[in-house]
Amino acid sequence: MNKPLAERLRPKTLDDYLSQKHLLGKDGPLRTQLKNNVVPSLILWGPPGVGKTTLANIIAHETQRPFYTLSAINSGVKEVREVIQSAKRQEGLFTTQNPILFIDEIHRFSKSQQDSLLGAVEKGWVTLIGATTENPSFEVIPALLSRCQVYTLEPFGKADLLALLQKAIQTDELLSKKDIQLKETDALLRLSGGDARKLLNIFELLITSENSDKIVITNALVTQKVQQNTVRYDKAGDQHYDIISAFIKSIRGSDPNAAVYWLARMIEGGEDVKFIARRLIILASEDIGLANPTALIMANNTFQAVNTVGFPESRIILSQCTIYLATSPKSNSCYEAINQAQHLVQQTGDLSVPLPIRNAPTKLMKDLGYGEHYQYAHHYKDHFVAQEFLPEAIQATTLFKPGANKREENIRQFLKTRWKDKYRY
Secondary structure: OOOOHHHHOOOOOHHHOOOOHHHHOOOOHHHHHHHOOOOOOEEEEOOOOOOHHHHHHHHHHHHOOOEEEEEOOOOOHHHHHHHHHHHHHHOOOOOOOOOEEEEEOHHHOOHHHHHHHHHHHHHOOOEEEEEEOOOHHHHOOHHHHOOOEEEEOOOOOHHHHHHHHHHHHHHOOOHHHOEEEEOOOHHHHHHHOOOHHHHHHHHHHHHHHOOOOEEEEOHHHHHHHOOOOOOOOOOOOHHHHHHHHHHHHHHHOOOHHHHHHHHHHHHHOOOOHHHHHHHHHHHHHHHHHHHOOHHHHHHHHHHHHHHHHOOOOHHHHHHHHHHHHHOOOOOOHHHHHHHHHHHHHHHHOOOOOOHHHOOOOOHHHHHOOOOOOOOOHHHOHHHOOOOOOOOHHHOOOOOOOOOOOHHHHHHHHHHHHHHOOOOOO
């Protein structure tokens, strides 16, 4: 049996599919659509090894549709058009079941390649299923994205991965003949990085490397058998997430030397420069914010610049932005404020907007008191007048707390001067 374990265990039906209950559970939107034999064009977005390709195959099997597949790595406009022409020829045979075209790593398609799909998707010659590990909002052209539903696949949890190992031990034709005990699994799970395919590949390597039919899986055994190349940067696996994490944490920790080192690791590994630049934009707001508002402008301009310049020169621009952000004062006050505000909304539900600050475009609304007693700030000294803007039930709540830095100390004093007793910091 030459098939790898991951392929042997590949689910064939929805009931065998692991996890993604938010999509495929009893009332999940995708399961509901499949029950009704309705399959829209869609994008499956999620990390490596969570079953995007498997799910596309299951959808085709469950709906009994012709299935075409392309990989964006080795396919171009020519291959896309050939598949579309083949699908059009099927149209007369499958009038209500238009073929499915699955494109793996669709984020690697250029704009012209994605443009070549538009007509076929719009006219219904094919139902497109694209798989991507990158945010489709950035990597899929708006015209194509607007014609697709985006479904986010969640990373596997520990329970999911352990269940997968147990399934392999109990049901696989080869493994079920051995006495395999999972004594320790932390090393296995850590090395897989949540990637089910990688987990099964490592597991199979362990089993086949042991001559005995009785095998006890321990952390020591995994570490001994699985050789790691710590220098190699795997931009499709756990190294991708570990190194971007190290990069972000180094900037957050104000260490420009470490930040530039991890940046170099990503550049040398062939990481997408736009991915790095997007993370810098997020960090500029999450970790610097009001301590230095220019940081967000710098990061956003960096994203625009690397798009314009391209590689390899964009490395210099990324280095400049990285060092600027690493040496900038830090504050997460905006991040904490929106987190607390969302938590409050989840706890308190849809509280009514106070009447004075409601919109009153009609006479009826005015008669009902909408907008009554609203005080227009610009009519008062310093363009300020104390009035209540929060719903009555949460009027005493403070969500934004300025950080301990020069800029936000000024904000703190501004708020204390204006609001006196309301903002006590």
